[in-house]
Each structure stands twice: as C-alpha cells, then as structure tokens.
Amino acid sequence: MRMIAKLAPAVSAALLAAGLSTAAMAQTTSLRIQTHYAPETVSGKLAAQYIDNVQTMSNGEIQIEMFYSSSVVKSVEAFDAAATGILDCEMTSGAYQTGKNPAFQFVGDIMGGYATPYQQLSWLYYGGGMEAAQKLYNQFDMQLIGWWVYGQESLSSSKPIRNAEDFKDWKFRSPPGMETKIFENLGASPIVMDFTEVFTALESGIIDGADASGLANNQSLGLYDLVKHANYPGFHSMPSDHLACNKAKWNAMPESHRRIMSVAMESLALRTALTFEKKNAEAAADLKSKGVTLYAWSDEDLQKFRDAAQSAWKDFATTPEAKALVESHLTYLRQLGLVKE
Numbered sequence: 001m002r003m004i005a006k007l008a009p010a011v012s013a014a015l016l017a018a019g020l021s022t023a024a025m026a027q028t029t030s031l032r033i034q035t036h037y038a039p040e041t042v043s044g045k046l047a048a049q050y051i052d053n054v055q056t057m058s059n060g061e062i063q064i065e066m067f068y069s070s071s072v073v074k075s076v077e078a079f080d081a082a083a084t085g086i087l088d089c090e091m092t093s094g095a096y097q098t099g100k101n102p103a104f105q106f107v108g109d110i111m112g113g114y115a116t117p118y119q120q121l122s123w124l125y126y127g128g129g130m131e132a133a134q135k136l137y138n139q140f141d142m143q144l145i146g147w148w149v150y151g152q153e154s155l156s157s158s159k160p161i162r163n164a165e166d167f168k169d170w171k172f173r174s175p176p177g178m179e180t181k182i183f184e185n186l187g188a189s190p191i192v193m194d195f196t197e198v199f200t201a202l203e204s205g206i207i208d209g210a211d212a213s214g215l216a217n218n219q220s221l222g223l224y225d226l227v228k229h230a231n232y233p234g235f236h237s238m239p240s241d242h243l244a245c246n247k248a249k250w251n252a253m254p255e256s257h258r259r260i261m262s263v264a265m266e267s268l269a270l271r272t273a274l275t276f277e278k279k280n281a282e283a284a285a286d287l288k289s290k291g292v293t294l295y296a297w298s299d300e301d302l303q304k305f306r307d308a309a310q311s312a313w314k315d316f317a318t319t320p321e322a323k324a325l326v327e328s329h330l331t332y333l334r335q336l337g338l339v340k341e
Contacts, residue, residue, distance in 0.1 A: 026061055029257045031249075034067040034082075035091040036075040036195045041220045042279050043150060043213070043241070043272070044068055047091060050148075050268045057260050075195045076176065082246050083141045089245035091148075094133075098177040100140060103321035105178045107133040107144075109239040110329055112182075112309025117149035117273040119336055120240060125266075127332040136321050143250040145243040146265030150214045150276040152234030156202070157209030158227040160293070163301040173198050173210040178316045179237065182309050202226045211237060215287070216279035224292050232284050232294040235302050236309075310339070 033051075037044040051064045073081045078090035079097050095108025107129075114120040123129040124147055137144045160166055167188040174180050174190035183190045191207055198210045203226055212218055215232050224230065243265055250258065284294055297305075317326045333339040 027254045027257075029058075029062045029253050031062065031064045031088040031245075032067070032072075033064055033089040033091060033243075034070060034072050034078050034087050036070045036078070037068060037091075037217070038221070039068045041213075042216045042275060043148075046148070046268060046272055046275060049271070050264055053264045053267065054261055057264065058257060062257050062260065070194070070196050079140070079142065079244065082244065085246060085249075087246075088249050089145070089243060091241060091243050093175070093239045093241050094137075094144075094244075095175060095177045095239060097140075101136065101319055101321055102178075102316050103136050103319055103325050105316060106313075106322060106325035106329060107136065107240065107242075109175075109177070109179070109237055110313070111178060111237055112306040113329060113333055113338065114238060114336075115338065117151050117238065117269075117276075119338070120149050120238060121147060121269055121273075122336075123329065123332045124240070127335075128328055129332075132325055132328050136325075137244060138247060139321075141247045142244045143247045145245055145250075145262055146269060147240040147242055148265070148268045148272040149238060149240050150217070150272050151238060151280065153211060153213055153237040153239070154215040154218060154230050154232050154234045154280075155209055155211055155236070156218050156223040156227050157229040158202070158205075159208055160229055160295070161209065161231055162295050163297060164304045171206075171208045173201055173207050173212065175211065175239075178309075178312055179211065181316065182236075182305075182312050185308055185312070186305070199223065199226070214276055214280055216276060216283040219283045219287060224287055224290075228292050230287065230292060230294050231297060232280070233296065235297060236305060 035047050037047060051066050054062050055064060072087060075092050076096045078087060078092050081087045082090045093108045094104040097104040133144050155161055164186050167183060167186045170188045172188060172190060173193050174183065176192050180190040180192065193201060198212045199221060201207045202210055202223060210223065212223060215230065218224065288294060313326050317323045330339060
C-alpha cells in the first residue's frame with residue numbers, strides 16, 4: 001500500500017502530461033469563407049448558424065472568418081479566389097462557373113426540373129449526384145462539400161408577370177448561364193450582373209425586374225420596396241447554393257473536421273428548406289398586405305416554361321461532363337415521375 005501511495009503522484013503526473021500532450025496535438029483548422037448573401041437575409045442568418053455549429057461541434061478546433069455580401073471578391077470570382085488561396089471556401093452557386101464548363105449549370109441550377117428542394121437534394125446524396133459533381137469540382141482544384149437549397153425562386157418586377165407573354169421585352173437581372181438563353185427564347189432581355197448590384201439597378205430603373213432569390217430573401221433585401229410585382233409560388237429557378245473548398249486545404253484537414261463540416265452541411269440543407277417553406281409563406285402574406293401583387297401561374301403557362309427549359313438542357317450540354325450530368329438528372333427525374341419517357 002505504501003508503494004502504491006508513493007507511485008500515485010507519479011502516475012497522476014504522467015496521466016496529466018499525457019492529457020496535455022494530446023490537447024497540444026489537437027489540430028486546428030482556420031478557414032476564410034465568403035458568401036454573396038447579406039448577414040441580415042434569411043440565408044445569411046442560416047449561414048451564420050452553420051458557422052456557429054461547426055465551431056461549436058469542433059470544440060473550437062475549426063475557426064472560421066466569414067465574409068458576407070461578397071465583401072472580398074465579386075460573387076462570380078469567389079470560386080477562383082478559393083481555388084487560388086485568396087479564400088479557403090465559398091458559399092455561392094456552381095452556376096456562376098458555367099464559363100469554365102457548362103456542366104456547372106447542372107450542379108448549380110438545372111431549371112425546370114425538380115419541384116422541391118428535397119427532390120434536388122435526393123439526387124445529390126442518393127442519385128449519384130455527389131460523385132458526378134465531385135469529378136467536375138476536382139478538375140478545378142475544388143472540393144464540393146454540400147448544398148443548401150432554399151426552394152423555388154420568385155421574380156421581382158416593376159411590371160406584371162402573369163404569364164410567359166409578359167416576358168416580352170422585359171429587362172431583368174439574370175445570373176450567368178443557361179437562364180439567359182431560356183428567357184431570351186421567351187422574349188425577355190436578360191442582363192447579367194452581380195447579385196450585389198440588383199437593388200441599385202432596380203432603384204435606378206436600369207432593369208424592369210430581377211431574378212435574385214426566394215421571396216423571403218428578396219423581401220429582406222428591400223426589393224419589394226422598389227417594385228410591386230412578383231410571382232409566388234416560384235417555378236423557374238431553384239439554385240443549389242454550395243459550400244466548396246480549396247481541395248488542398250480540404251485534404252489537409254483532419255478527417256474529424258471534414259466530417260463535422262460535411263454533416264453540418266446536411267443540417268444546413270434541411271434547415272434551409274424547412275425555414276424557407278415558412279418564411280416564404282409569411283413573406284407572401286405580408287407583401288400582399290402591403291400592395292405587392294403576387295402571380296400564381298397556371299399549369300399551362302408553367303408547362304411552357306418547363307418545355308423551354310428542358311429543351312435548353314441538351315443544347316447547353318456541350319461538354320462530356322455536362323452531357324453526363326444531364327443524363328444523370330434525367331434518369332433520376334424519370335424515377336421520380338417528373339419527366340416522362
């Protein structure tokens with residue numbers, strides 16, 4: 001017993017030293033991430049919640065410096081900024097990178113395809129989408145971590161947008177990519193500009209309307225203080241906002257950190273879809289009470305848009321990667337009964 005008593009302090013000291021050694025060995029990860037969303041928008045607040053979850057679940061081992069409203073580089077430049085190390089990760093959309101390869105359209109915003117965020121996320125996680133998309137991202141030294149999909153977008157307009165005929169000579173802000181072709185075929189005049197320029201362009205009358213975001217996000221941006229027409233429910237666009245990281249940076253992170261960020265993205269995806277179901281409905285009621293006219297398109301007019309969009313898929317898919325992604329989507333859409341044979 002005396003021997004045990006004598007050894008106890010030494011054992012305790014050894015265990016304490018081992019604990020301190022393990023703590024000292026804990027690897028830390030520091031990330032600089034940019035999103036195009038403003039911090040006061042619904043999506044901006046959800047992004048902040050994601051950052052808090054990651055930092056908390058990692059017990060502070062992952063530290064993130066977040067930049068909102070594309071404050072470091074323009075929205076369309078964030079992907080390259082992350083790939084080259086100016087940033088580490090970015091949370092915009094793959095559709096902004098169609099100039100690199102049109103395949104990015106089909107991991108960013110297929111348009112006229114899925115009806116709900118859950119269907120689109122299902123393709124990513126259970127329809128072979130992640131594997132197909134990852135090959136594309138890796139070609140540009142980036143790693144796709146996950147999506148957050150807020151549902152169908154609503155347009156903002158100073159003029160009525162009751163049906164496809166109202167798009168004739170309608171000047172509106174469009175993101176780059178396939179959307180410009182679809183709307184041009186419907187008679188509209190799309191003008192590609194950065195997300196952060198929408199409010200000023202509407203205020204100055206440079207454009208008649210805008211494809212910016214979902215109804216709740218548009219409201220929080222103040223767009224309906226400027227224009228009094230919108231469509232709801234949305235139909236034309238359901239962008240998959242991504243978290244994409246510099247591949248070398250991602251590979252250097254410990255597996256536990258990668259797992260935390262990936263699983264937290266799945267949580268963000270669910271919270272985003274659920275949040276916007278509620279927020280968009282609340283925004284619709286509030287906007288109606290304030291004199292904004294919301295147009296729900298007829299099934300016939302919706303089909304006109306879907307036909308125009310789906311006919312553009314194959315025309316836009318001009319690379320092997322794009323063709324493979326279109327075929328992957330079509331296979332899954334047929335399984336879901338959203339596209340007929």
